[in-house]
Amino acid sequence: MALQVVTANRIGDGTVVYLTRVGGWSERITDGEVSRSDEERDTLMAVAQATAEIPEVVEPYLIDVVEEAGVIRPVRYREAIRAQGPPVHPAFGQQAEEG
């Protein structure tokens, strides 16, 4: 079973966010709640869909991740770029926070 987290874009400004362990949304993927089974995955998506209806976020979906020493990283580079910000603008997005 691949590890997955739920991602979406925040409704107001489109910022990339991840569903967290406490049910809110964070800009840091490493705050994301990781699903390890079909049940966990369905639960996470149900929580995400509910917040999408508020509406807090737009179009939540699952992405594959790897977890190493407590750090979560996306498998696909598309998602790595979403998580970090545009590589051509290092001052924008999470990459700026993490230096």
Add this chain to the structure above:
Amino acid sequence: MYRYDEYDQTLVDERVRQFRGQVARRLAGELTEDEFKPLRLMNGLYLQLHAYMLRVAIPYGLLSAVQMRKLAHIARRYDRGYGHFTTRQNIQYNWPKLEDTPDILAELASVEMHAIQTSGNSFRNTTTDQYAGVAADEIEDPRVYCEIIRQWSTLHPEFSFLPRKFKIAVTGAPNDRAAVRLHDIGLIMRRGDAGETGFEVIVGGGQGRTPFVGPTIREFLPKKHLLSYLEAIMRVYNQLGRRDNLFKARIKILVHEVGAEKITEMVEEEWRHIKDGALDLPKEEVERIRAHFAPPPYETLAAAQPAFEEKKRADGAFATWADTNVAAHKVPGYAIVNLSLKPVGGIPGDATADQMDAVADLAEHYSFGEIRVTHEQNLVLGDVRRTDLHALWRKLRDIGMATPNLGLISDIIACPGLDYCGLANARSIPVAQRISNRFADLKRQHDIGELKIKISGCINACGHHHVGHIGILGLDRKGEEYYQITLGGSADQDAAIGKIVGPAFSSEAVVDAVETVVNTYVELRQNGERFVDTYRRVGKEPFKERLYAAA
């Protein structure tokens, strides 16, 4: 340039009010994303990888200085201090907030601008020659007809739900600077037997996953029939276009499947019913619109400008720029000036708010207050006195827009790619930057000569890779960025789709591969051949051999 009448202004103002209400309902949760998405797309608002993206229409690429300042203001106040000029001669902002977009649209409406029909299955911005109205080689100013098409195609009730998006380009000159043969409809101004002007009509060109150079379906269409003929084409497409399959929905697929001859018959048959009717262009209306494009008050100047020639002799850098970025104007003593948005290592098409403000000032000072956006992602000041060129050049250097690289290897078209775009498979901008840096030596660029590199981050081909002399297409190969190289494409009057040269290259290898192609050309070229001439003479094999020799 064209100025809004009360109908134009009312339409745009009403749309702002309507969209303000829609955004409020969306933020209040009264509209779902499924309901809201088509509404925001009708107003040019996309959701991309990191943020929303707002695409603003610049009709046929023509801007006033006042409008350019407004674009700068929007970049500064609502975005992150820059904008991106596109191959549809539009501008897009990469970081607008949803809640701000009604205010942005209201700001745009205050200067006769909007974002209507910059997305969706509708008519998109009609594009044209960036030298329209001033080109030395022009038959007639195409902007008059672009504006007529703009009015006809804006919220056209019969064509608001086309099978797919629809793009029209018009040129008034035989040297095609608007890629008209790569459009759903391309119009080329021609002279008829009696010397009267009309259009050659091309239908079914396009890029994307199935590229075609469009066939001509009518050699000569008298101008007064323009709208009825376009409407006939649209009716055939609207009825027969493939709504069942997104990938086959463009008119080029219909033309390809049915055949140009049969399409011509169908269009002519439809046209028979509607020609000489309400869509005939009334002479007074054409003249009313033409008056908006009347030439500015040019001074009477000598064609020879000794002061300009003297400056060129005295200053080699200025001479290089003048020989590369300045084009011939139809009026003696004037010149067309290209402002390069391709500095060494820069992002093709990006301009900061400060640069936009500076360009607006320069346009007012040197070029009757107008600016043009080119489909190759540069800017143009169309009406500069040759005696002012040296002063203008110095000021352009100060704002980083005097790189003398127009049409050279670093004058690259690149789509936003995976740095921004939700559809992309690979990044485009960094490849453009690395090529630009690799060939940073201007002497080398000038020695290589005309060479158009165009880069797309996916098969949708927004970066026009199919028609690059060297085209680069980004691929996702098992989770890694790979780049497929095509050779021999062309977007001009000799339009051609490039041919894939061989297996794709890794991101690491692609710039070396481009350099190998360039070096091969330099070794093979004869008697002043451009890259594309050499390619047409020798074909892809010599390039292929060199590229894959080690493999």
